[in-house]
Amino acid sequence: MRDRLQFLRNGKLVRVTDFNPATTLLDHLRLAERKTGTKEGCNEGDCGACTVALGKIRDGRLSYEPVNACILLLGQVDGCDVITVDDLAEGGKLHAVQQAMVDLHGSQCGFCTPGFVMSLFTLHHSGEKAERGAVNDWLAGNLCRCTGYRPIAEAALKTTGRTPKDALAKRWKETEKALLAMQGDDLFAGTQESFFAAPGSVRALAALCAEHPDAVILSGATDVGLWITKQMRHLPKIIHTGRAAGFDAIGESSRQIVIGAGATYTQAFEKLAALGPDMGEVLRRLGSRHVRASGTVGGNIANGSPIGDTPPMLIALGASLELQHGSAKRTLPLEDFFIDYGKQDRKPGELVTKVIMPKPGSKQHFKAWKISKRFDQDISAVLFAALFTVEKGHIASARIACGGMAGTPKRAKRAEAAIAGARLDDPATWERARAAFEKDYTPMTDMRASSGYRMEIVRNLLTKALTEIAAETGAGGKAATRVLATGEAV
Numbered sequence: 014m015r016d017r018l019q020f021l022r023n024g025k026l027v028r029v030t031d032f033n034p035a036t037t038l039l040d041h042l043r044l045a046e047r048k049t050g051t052k053e054g055c056n057e058g059d060c061g062a063c064t065v066a067l068g069k070i071r072d073g074r075l076s077y078e079p080v081n082a083c084i085l086l087l088g089q090v091d092g093c094d095v096i097t098v099d100d101l102a103e104g105g106k107l108h109a110v111q112q113a114m115v116d117l118h119g120s121q122c123g124f125c126t127p128g129f130v131m132s133l134f135t136l137h138h139s140g141e142k143a144e145r146g147a148v149n150d151w152l153a154g155n156l157c158r159c160t161g162y163r164p165i166a167e168a169a170l171k172t173t174g175r176t177p178k179d180a181l182a183k184r185w186k187e188t189e190k191a192l193l194a195m196q197g198d199d200l201f202a203g204t205q206e207s208f209f210a211a212p213g214s215v216r217a218l219a220a221l222c223a224e225h226p227d228a229v230i231l232s233g234a235t236d237v238g239l240w241i242t243k244q245m246r247h248l249p250k251i252i253h254t255g256r257a258a259g260f261d262a263i264g265e266s267s268r269q270i271v272i273g274a275g276a277t278y279t280q281a282f283e284k285l286a287a288l289g290p291d292m293g294e295v296l297r298r299l300g301s302r303h304v305r306a307s308g309t310v311g312g313n314i315a316n317g318s319p320i321g322d323t324p325p326m327l328i329a330l331g332a333s334l335e336l337q338h339g340s341a342k343r344t345l346p347l348e349d350f351f352i353d354y355g356k357q358d359r360k361p362g363e364l365v366t367k368v369i370m371p372k373p374g375s376k377q378h379f380k381a382w383k384i385s386k387r388f389d390q391d392i393s394a395v396l397f398a399a400l401f402t403v404e405k406g407h408i409a410s411a412r413i414a415c416g417g418m419a420g421t422p423k424r425a426k427r428a429e430a431a432i433a434g435a436r437l438d439d440p441a442t443w444e445r446a447r448a449a450f451e452k453d454y455t456p457m458t459d460m461r462a463s464s465g466y467r468m469e470i471v472r473n474l475l476t477k478a479l480t481e482i483a484a485e486t487g488a489g490g491k492a493a494t495r496v497l498a499t500g501e502a503v
């Protein structure tokens with residue numbers, strides 16, 4: 014059992030003992046290291062001013078991701094390489110991404126600039142092609158209030174898709190080897206009353222959570238980080254899932270996909286997006302690249318939020334959930350996990366371990382939409398998801414689940430019953446289901462949307478889904494239901 018943190022800082026080994034378990038990486042960098050290039054803006058994962066590059070071993074190989082240091086806990090970087098804006102220039106010469114920002118006038122007041130530079134740096138090392146869409150996606154978690162995004166995007170395009178020739182590229186193999194050697198052991202730093210622990214195996218993780226049911230289980234910290242920075246909560250005992258080997262494993266058979274609860278959105282993206290283009294589009298708009306690099310599917314379920322994006326989609330697909338308390342495992346339908354607002358079927362110290370999703374069959378159509386005020390990096394007002402089974406031009410059955418319509422992610426069982434038997438070529442037969450949503454949901458009015466808007470949008474999304482399926486199956490004419498980025502309606 015190791016009792017101190019160890020990680021690389023810009024390729025050099027650092028060890029930390031005697032730290033508050035709830036210390037953020039940003040506070041460590043600015044207050045302990047006195048490296049103040051990394052800025053604090055919102056302190057809640059929204060603005061990207063605190064972006065740093067985190068090198069991790071993923072599938073046995075080194076890769077760097079942009080993360081928000083303000084909500085990442087220091088303990089989470091155990092076994093990783095941390096590179097900040099203070100580390101980029103070499104011998105007084107700016108890094109290529111910094112020089113591109115200067116040459117293309119990407120900075121005015123400069124407050125956002127260190128964060129943009131670090132996002133550009135991770136993009137430079139990502140192997141992505143120099144395409145505007147990829148650049149926009151990568152930068153969606155960085156806000157600039159004065160320069161405007163065009164010159165910054167141009168700096169990104171200039172430095173993306175090229176072979177990096179910087180100090181990191183030169184020490185890549187050496188760093189990968191060092192990080193590989195740091196994986197697998199159990200970390201327990203602190204005392205029985207106050208600690209940051211990160212067991213190296215799922216067995217040890219489950220045992221420690223059962224032994225300390227009052228500890229906070231921590232995955233990506235994209236929720237828990239805000240408990241610290243915004244709610245000022247005192248978290249003396251933290252058990253991190255991120256070092257447990259295999260906790261992020263993703264498996265697939267001909268019939269189902271299994272996502273380990275510790276898989277981040279970035280890790281799970283490809284497999285989940287393969288279930289349907291709408292799933293991919295919702296995930297692409299979930300948080301930002303930074304949030305998706307840290308946030309996990311398991312955390313999105315375990316937090317029990319009524320406006321989490323993945324639960325309605327997973328419920329519509331008929332997913333089940335595996336939980337583990339000590340050595341005891343159990344499985345339940347995902348929808349049964351959400352009992353009431355703030356209440357889930359999980360006992361203290363019990364881990365969410367896996368999400369198991371059946372793959373849609375050949376007669377099934379999956380549709381999902383996220384409705385939010387802002388397109389990127391915004392929380393849903395409503396998340397509509399549905400899986401329709403179509404037979405001979407009519408809906409044989411449906412599973413419809415929504416977020417933002419009740420105190421939990423919830424199925425619309427009355428609307429499901431009312432749409433069964435409806436004809437795809439006769440929209441009049443959809444009306445009963447549209448009306449039935451009134452019996453399924455009593456949505457609230459808040460700053461994201463009014464209850465009337467929420468009800469109307471769910472009805473209209475049902476119509477949109479059926480209109481599209483009618484066109485896809487040849488039961489109805491082609492109606493324009495989506496607008497491409499080019500402005501073209503399709």
Ligand SMILES: Cc1cc2nc3c(=O)[nH]c(=O)nc-3n(C[C@H](O)[C@H](O)[C@H](O)COP(=O)(O)OP(=O)(O)OC[C@H]3O[C@@H](n4cnc5c(N)ncnc54)[C@H](O)[C@@H]3O)c2cc1C
Nearest residue numbers: 058232233234235236237300308309312313315321322365
């Ligand atoms: C800027 C920003 C934007 C965001 N945008 C979105 C968005 O668009 N859509 C959306 O749905 N969410 C969004 N979120 C919320 C958040 O990213 C997600 O809920 C995320 O999936 C949480 O996962 P995590 O791994 O970070 O969880 P953590 O913060 O680590 O944990 C969240 C909760 O789950 C518990 N927990 C975590 N893992 C487990 C486990 N394996 N077993 C048992 N309990 C566990 C924790 O104790 C805690 O209660 C956003 C957050 C931020 C900061």
Ligand code: FES
Nearest residue numbers: 054055056061083
């Ligand atoms: S300070 Fe705004 S994302 Fe961290």
Ligand code: FES
Nearest residue numbers: 121122123157158
């Ligand atoms: S340069 Fe001022 S906020 Fe971006």
